[in-house]
Amino acid sequence: MTYEELVEVIRKLGVERYRADQILDWLYKKHVFVFEEMTNISKQHRQLLKENFSVPLPQIITKRVSSLDSTTKYLYQLEDGNTIESVLLFHEGYATACISTQVGCPVKCAFCATGQSGFVRNLSAAEIVSQVLAIEADSKQTVRNIVYMGMGEPLLNYENVLKSIRILIHERTKNLGVRRITISTVGIPDKILQLAGEGLDLNLAISLHAASDEKRDKIIPMNKKYSIEEILHAARLYQEKSDRRVTIEYILIKEFNDFDEDARRLARLLSGMKVFVNLIPINPVVTGLEKPTQWKINRFKELLIDHGIEAEVRYEKGADIEAACGQLRIRNLH
Ligand code: SF4
Structure with a gap:
């Protein structure tokens, strides 16, 4: 709520209005999720709350902590038995939660374990928010940044995602700065435009992964519905409206989208936009697709920079704990 x-x-x-502040304090600051333990609320009111409400905190099934970078991956069970994943990672020293928005995903990207497992249902706003609370309660870390980048396509669960954001930024709950929240999407133009009209100025990341529709069609089936041109047109409008730099995610796949011509074409597509490109060498364990050589990865980045596009290579966090989206859940399903 x-x-x-x-x-x-x-x-x-x-129940008096000020009790709402007390309840939210217990939930969001003290991580107490059982009404009986909210001791500054009268016994009678605690009973009333217990009878009328529940806190749908996901239960940890599996938790893995990376020995390389402390990235922690959780496989959670929801009240209906479905499972989702969330990740706690440390970005520039700050705890960042990578959270899911759907059980499974209908987009079916070729390189993604979640996409291969099919779509089950959207998460409610409560199930989205409670991932953040569950991470904080377990890790004793205060989450400073949230990326909607876990399982699912956030813009296909627009209403619940928006509601979860409005909850998380409220001063009585987590009081998170809106600029600390990133929506990562495969690119659904009308939803990007709708988001631009919300007046929230969230960070937007577009998973482009290819510089031509021909190649993108092969790895993101939804591209047949929305072309790169349409997606980038919406991203431009979003960027103008929010005055925020848009992030472009580009998974580098050996001898597929790592050619010089791909880099030049990508630079042309992005020219004039305020963007930052994250180049992510593909995880071969998940996909069977190969990672380019380090020389090729560096060259791709340099070509973008030579063409005036800011770019960086991002290596996957938690490489030793199957931190890529969907891996733990798939293992649990089999
Ligand atoms: S990469 Fe994201 S959008 Fe694509 S299938 Fe996986 S979860 Fe869905």
């Missing part, structure tokens, strides 16, 4: 919704429902139960 949003703060306003909580105030309204407890008011209808005859």
